[in-house]
Amino acid sequence: MLDDEAVLFASEAFYRAFNDRDIDAFEEMWAADDAVACIHASGELLVGRAEVMGKWKRIFASRYSPIVEFHEPRAFICGDVAFVISYEVSGGRTLVGTNVFRRVRRRWRMVHHQSGRVAATAPFADAPRQPPAN
């Protein structure tokens, strides 16, 4: 598998584990050490594995957690680190996110995620479109 395919696969697996509420797969895909961080769309910033995972566990446990679709992922490979940017559609809102991965023993493990709101309509192909005004 090419590097960019493997990184895109890892990024897809992140959203899949989230949507499946598979906390074991989710925890496994993050790097095991403490050099991880996460910035949620609310702007909440979490640093270190305990903080990052503690927050995700609360999100997984919430009945209000939405499903997240991702669109137009693009991978950027920098040796043993890579990042993927993609649009995220969640609860009717469009976000845009960065997922940073580090290659650890041939596996891409997540070290950072940032998600942020999009002010205007995002220009990706698969977005649900407004019906034309009659």
Added chain:
Amino acid sequence: MLDDEAVLFASEAFYRAFNDRDIDAFEEMWAADDAVACIHASGELLVGRAEVMGKWKRIFASRYSPIVEFHEPRAFICGDVAFVISYEVSGGRTLVGTNVFRRVRRRWRMVHHQSGRVAATAPFADAPRQPPAN
């Protein structure tokens, strides 16, 4: 200089060049190749050097561009790639940003920037505080 000091310095130089409207220093600090991306706080996503720099030039040229202070920068080193997360205060709003750097011939060059809004008051020490209600 230790790696984390050098990366924090590079991240500080990014904000300094922005605040000085020094487009030459700013362009020089981004990686020269096309594998760069930028997500602005509006959610606008730009990919490739021409798109990324074109947008920054428009921002630099605008009389409405604010000054950006940064707070609590934290560096994460992953070999020849590193990322810095920090709060950003701009035009009275608090944002939180990720700056990703790649080491190119011993210099840390920016390859990705994402900035996003913070919903609640950010918990950093140096923020201007609201005066107490009397």
